[in-house]
Amino acid sequence: MPTMSSARRSQWPVWLCWLAMVLDGFDLVVLGTVIPTLIKTGELGFDAFGATFAATISLVGVGLGALFIAPLSDKFGRRKLLIACVASFSLFTVGAAFAPNVAVFSLLRMLAGLGLGACLPAALAYINDYAPAGSAGKSTTRTMTGYHVGAVATALLAIFIVPNWRLMFIIGGVAGLALLPFLWAKLPESLPEAAPAAGTPATTAPTQASELKTSQPANATTAVGRSTSGHSTSAKPKTGFRDLLQKPYPMVALGIGIASFMGLLLVYGLNTWLPQLMAAAGYPVSTGLTLLLVLNLGAVAGLFLAGILADKHGTKKIVLMWFGLSAVLLAILSVKIQNEFLLNAAVFVTGVFVFSSQVLVYAWVSQLFPPRLRGTALGFAAGVGRLGAIVGPAVTGTLVAANIAYPAGFYVFAAAGLLAVAALFLVPHQVTTADTSVPAER
Numbered sequence: 339m340p341t342m343s344s345a346r347r348s349q350w351p352v353w354l355c356w357l358a359m360v361l362d363g364f365d366l367v368v369l370g371t372v373i374p375t376l377i378k379t380g381e382l383g384f385d386a387f388g389a390t391f392a393a394t395i396s397l398v399g400v401g402l403g404a405l406f407i408a409p410l411s412d413k414f415g416r417r418k419l420l421i422a423c424v425a426s427f428s429l430f431t432v433g434a435a436f437a438p439n440v441a442v443f444s445l446l447r448m449l450a451g452l453g454l455g456a457c458l459p460a461a462l463a464y465i466n467d468y469a470p471a472g473s474a475g476k477s478t479t480r481t482m483t484g485y486h487v488g489a490v491a492t493a494l495l496a497i498f499i500v501p502n503w504r505l506m507f508i509i510g511g512v513a514g515l516a517l518l519p520f521l522w523a524k525l526p527e528s529l530p531e532a533a534p535a536a537g538t539p540a541t542t543a544p545t546q547a548s549e550l551k552t553s554q555p556a557n558a559t560t561a562v563g564r565s566t567s568g569h570s571t572s573a574k575p576k577t578g579f580r581d582l583l584q585k586p587y588p589m590v591a592l593g594i595g596i597a598s599f600m601g602l603l604l605v606y607g608l609n610t611w612l613p614q615l616m617a618a619a620g621y622p623v624s625t626g627l628t629l630l631l632v633l634n635l636g637a638v639a640g641l642f643l644a645g646i647l648a649d650k651h652g653t654k655k656i657v658l659m660w661f662g663l664s665a666v667l668l669a670i671l672s673v674k675i676q677n678e679f680l681l682n683a684a685v686f687v688t689g690v691f692v693f694s695s696q697v698l699v700y701a702w703v704s705q706l707f708p709p710r711l712r713g714t715a716l717g718f719a720a721g722v723g724r725l726g727a728i729v730g731p732a733v734t735g736t737l738v739a740a741n742i743a744y745p746a747g748f749y750v751f752a753a754a755g756l757l758a759v760a761a762l763f764l765v766p767h768q769v770t771t772a773d774t775s776v777p778a779e780r
Contacts (some may be wrong), residue, residue: 350524351468355461356484357517358424363488364510365400365427365454366609369393369447371496372503379501388440394728395444397606399451401724407456408463408717412710416464417527419713423460424521427453428514435507455724458485459716464525466704466712475648475656478701479641479694486637486693489609493631582711582718589764591718594703596761597661598723600754601696604664607730607751608633608692611738618744619674621681629685636689644694648701657698658759664691665755672745672752695758696723706765730754 369392376384384392403423411419430450437443462478469477492510499505582591612633613626621629648656667688675681699719707715733750737743 348524350520351526352465352481354517354521354525355420355465355481358420358457358461359481359484360488360491361424361427361510361514361517362454362458363485363490364492364513365396365431365450366485366489367492368496368506368510369396370610371493371500372506375501375503381503382437382443383440388444392440392444392447393731396447396451397724397728399448400455401451401721401728403452403455403457403721404459404717404724405455405721406717407452408459408720409714410456411460411463411713411717415527416460416467416713417521417525419456420460420464420525421518421521423453423457424514425453425518426450427457428511428518430511431507431514432511435504435511455720456717459713459720462700462704463713463716467709473649475653475698475701476645478704479645479648479697482694482697482700483638483641486634486641490631490634582715586766587707589766590706591715593761593764594699594706594715594719595722596764597657597758598696598699598719599726599729600758600761601661601699601726602723603726603730603733603754604668604692604751605696605730606727607734607747610731611734611743611747614738615734615743615747618738618741618747625678625681629682632682632685633689634693636686637693639686640690640692640694641697643690644698645701648698653698653702653705654762654765657695657702658762660691660695660698661755661758661762664688664695665752665759667691668748668755669752672748692755695755699723 373384373389373393376382377386377389382388407419407423427450430446430453434443434446434450437446462481465477465481492506495509496506499509582588609630612630616626616629644656644660667684671684671688675684700716703715703719704712734743734747737747737750
């Protein structure tokens with residue numbers, strides 16, 4: 339396989355990680371596009387309870403994958419784990435199309451979720467290893483645009499394919515399988531500093547490091563360079579969630595975990611219930627569906643803007659501002675807006691801030707933790723966040739059932755944004771470790 343140093347001139351890794359996020363975005367909405375058909379036809383024995391169970395168990399699988407599989411990228415390398423994740427969730431997604439009943443369908447969705455849950459942290463850890471120094475914000479947010487592009491593309495695809503729900507899963511799974519040869523051939527390993535095999539002299543590492551440095555401009559400092567200097571191949575430390583419980587990480591992990599929980603509560607809660615919230619406010623159903631598309635278009639624009647500003651002004655400042663503005667804008671949406679243009683503009687701007695807030699959390703995690711813990715920390719953030727992804731739709735659904743979704747739903751979302759701001763203030767301004775000293779405000 340090519341080494342990271344020789345591949346830095348290539349855009350293949352950038353696009354491949356982006357396409358992996360497109361597949362993640364597919365999974366975000368695919369079940370929602372087929373559930374109405376499954377309930378209406380009763381295929382596989384589906385009813386409202388079965389649909390709820392399948393949706394919930396899918397998110398449970400994603401959370402478990404993020405928490406327990408994603409950290410393996412720190413041990414075995416990003417490339418290997420990313421390929422394994424794409425292969426596993428693609429196969430299980432195709433398998434869901436041929437499930438004989440609700441139980442098997444739900445099991446396959448959970449197993450696919452394991453790979454999907456680990457895919458996002460592995461891809462983001464990879465792209466931050468690969469990116470030049472000082473570009474973590476842009477690298478993370480631009481990669482995550484694939485997530486929303488995948489969600490929008492899947493929703494549009496469903497318009498033409500549903501009620502043939504099986505074909506939706508086949509297309510998604512085959513797309514992942516088609517990506518595998520490119521990942522294998524074009525994706526270099528992002529951890530060239532990994533420990534040598536048993537019996538290999540420790541002097542191998544300095545030689546490799548010098549080769550990496552000489553292959554780059556003299557004044558260039560890359561994430562790979564930082565990663566290489568941050569590891570000792572003669573005694574590479576083990577990594578895992580226990581590291582997050584050791585100083586100085588517990589307070590950092592707590593703040594990041596709460597913010598990630600609230601961030602994905604907003605993402606999944608709004609994607610699931612925005613049309614219904616707007617309907618409860620008296621808007622036509624067609625308006626609610628249009629606003630969901632506008633919200634996600636705002637998310638893509640917000641990701642580009644957030645990344646640029648984070649790299650220029652510091653990620654902490656921007657993520658605090660983003661969550662704070664999200665709370666304000668969500669509260670404003672509780673007021674009915676009669677003018678259609680102003681309504682669409684308000685929802686678009688809300689999308690700009692709400693969805694990219696969560697992605698900025700991922701970008702900040704990539705900067706706060708040393709390379710040896712990057713995959714573990716991102717897996718923790720994504721895994722805890724997936725709990726919010728389960729709670730968000732459930733809480734909003736409860737408000738809908740109680741006929742108080744409007745305006746209470748928007749107040750709940752605004753409160754989640756404020757709680758994220760409060761949690762991120764817990765993160766210290768300086769994180770000093772044996773690996774490196776990282777200023778938290780960057």
